[in-house]
Amino acid sequence: MSYVGFLVVIKERILSSERPNSITEGQWEKDVLKDLRNDDKWEEHTYNLLNKRNSESKSKYFLVNAHLLSDIDYFKRRGVMIAPLQKTL
Secondary structure (H helix, E strand, O other), X not given: OOHHXXXXXXXXXXXXXXXXXXXXXHHHHHHHHHHHOOOOOHHHHHHHHHHOEOOOOOEXXXXXXXXXXXXXXXXXXXXXXXXXXXXXX
């Protein structure tokens, strides 16, 4: 799977998932969904969502470890293939 293909999968999973209880409806719509629906912004926004951290330096929206996040950065720079992820949302 290509880097962009990987981001498409993440984007579609976010758009089809329910809002986490820890995020208000307004935050979910404004901070997460709005730019995912924008064809000019979705790719960068999806990448930023993957890398957004909470106060404990953990991913704010995803259950991913630091190693996977560093792999995403690597593949973004290289534009190479990524192994498929299991569904976590």
